[in-house]
Amino acid sequence: MNKSKVIHTLLTVVWLAAAAISLQAGLEYYTLPLHDRAYSDLHEWFKPSGLVGHGLGILGSLMMIVGVAMYSVRKRVRRYEHAGALGTWLSVHIFLCTLGPYFVLLHTAFRFGGIISIAFWSMVAVVLSGVFGRYIYVRIPKSANGQFLSENALLARQKHLLHSIIEYHDVDQAGVTALLTEMDPNLTSKAEPSRWTAWIPKRKGLSRQKRILTSFTKARGWSGSDAVLFRQRMLDYGNLLRQSSFSDVFQRLFGYWHVFHLPLAIILLVILVFHVGVAFTFGYFWIS
Numbered sequence: 630m631n632k633s634k635v636i637h638t639l640l641t642v643v644w645l646a647a648a649a650i651s652l653q654a655g656l657e658y659y660t661l662p663l664h665d666r667a668y669s670d671l672h673e674w675f676k677p678s679g680l681v682g683h684g685l686g687i688l689g690s691l692m693m694i695v696g697v698a699m700y701s702v703r704k705r706v707r708r709y710e711h712a713g714a715l716g717t718w719l720s721v722h723i724f725l726c727t728l729g730p731y732f733v734l735l736h737t738a739f740r741f742g743g744i745i746s747i748a749f750w751s752m753v754a755v756v757l758s759g760v761f762g763r764y765i766y767v768r769i770p771k772s773a774n775g776q777f778l779s780e781n782a783l784l785a786r787q788k789h790l791l792h793s794i795i796e797y798h799d800v801d802q803a804g805v806t807a808l809l810t811e812m813d814p815n816l817t818s819k820a821e822p823s824r825w826t827a828w829i830p831k832r833k834g835l836s837r838q839k840r841i842l843t844s845f846t847k848a849r850g851w852s853g854s855d856a857v858l859f860r861q862r863m864l865d866y867g868n869l870l871r872q873s874s875f876s877d878v879f880q881r882l883f884g885y886w887h888v889f890h891l892p893l894a895i896i897l898l899v900i901l902v903f904h905v906g907v908a909f910t911f912g913y914f915w916i917s
């Protein structure tokens with residue numbers, strides 16, 4: 630497993646464990662009918678201003694704030710350019726900005742009223758829009774540092790990769806084109822490929838492409854690292870072609886998406902500040 634896979638798995642395990650433990654702790658309270666809650670011994674703990682309930686609101690909000698701040702800083706401040714891959718930081722953003730809202734949900738004890746419910750629903754909308762945004766984001770070709778590649782940079786990459794394939798393996802350009810057509814006719818057709826094929830999850834068809842490549846290398850009698858390298862280069866080349874035919878569409882979509890994700894996050898923050906102000910004014914200091 631490579632490093633980013635390890636981090637990803639670790640975050641997933643921690644997420645699930647934290648979510649399960651925190652839900653289990655208050656489940657008895659959350660499932661009480663609303664009018665019975667105030668009479669329960671658990672009320673003092675799990676109500677939104679209770680020790681656990683209030684604590685979860687603070688923790689969840691801090692997680693969201695940290696999750697946004699650290700990603701923005703890593704992305705924008707040159708000094709931190711080399712502090713880990715941007716994709717890993719995005720995973721941390723997603724970890725903090727999904728577990729945080731989950732804790733806030735427990736903080737509300739599943740009761741939303743008043744102006745703060747606007748913050749709650751913007752939070753839900755930001756999370757959902759985030760899921761959609763990530764779906765687009767992973768389909769835009771990026772440099773190792775996470776910058777979107779321009780059309781020219783993409784073409785240069787394609788040329789470079791094609792050059793290595795022809796140089797290091799015993800195929801010519803026509804052979805590469807024929808093999809690509811077999812892997813996915815969309816890749817080499819002159820006609821504009823159907824835009825919708827780009828929405829098909831990346832993995833779909835991958836095993837078929839691998840099978841075609843394996844039988845190609847076998848038929849040629851290639852084996853060992855040569856064959857592995859060839860198959861990987863062909864897959865990369867195919868991906869690059871696929872990405873570049875949709876790159877502009879996705880980059881535009883992603884531009885629109887930013888215009889949506891960000892203001893919702895700001896609405897959330899503004900109302901949160903107001904909500905915390907009100908809580909303070911009413912003398913709720915969590916531990917006092």
Ligand code: HEM
Pocket residue numbers: 677678683686687690733736737740741742743745746748749752901904905908913
């Ligand atoms: C995005 C973050 C947050 C959301 C969406 C949120 C949402 C809510 C909701 C829906 C309620 C229940 C209102 C009701 O019972 O009708 C509530 C209550 C409360 N929240 Fe939050 N909350 C958030 C963060 C915080 C934070 C950071 C604090 C404290 C610093 C806090 C302190 C409180 C307190 C003290 C109450 C109880 C108020 C009362 O019983 O009158 N909340 N919150």
Ligand code: HEM
Pocket residue numbers: 693697700701702704719722723726727730752755756757758759760761762763766890891894897
């Ligand atoms: C309450 C939850 C969330 C808040 C407040 C939030 C807020 C933000 C903000 C302010 C940015 C802009 C950062 C920047 O460009 O500097 C951002 C970027 C992003 N967020 Fe979230 N987010 C949340 C949840 C999520 C979730 C759940 C996902 C995915 C599942 C997600 C995916 C993304 C992606 C893909 C970007 C764009 C990365 C880029 O442009 O480089 N977000 N988020």
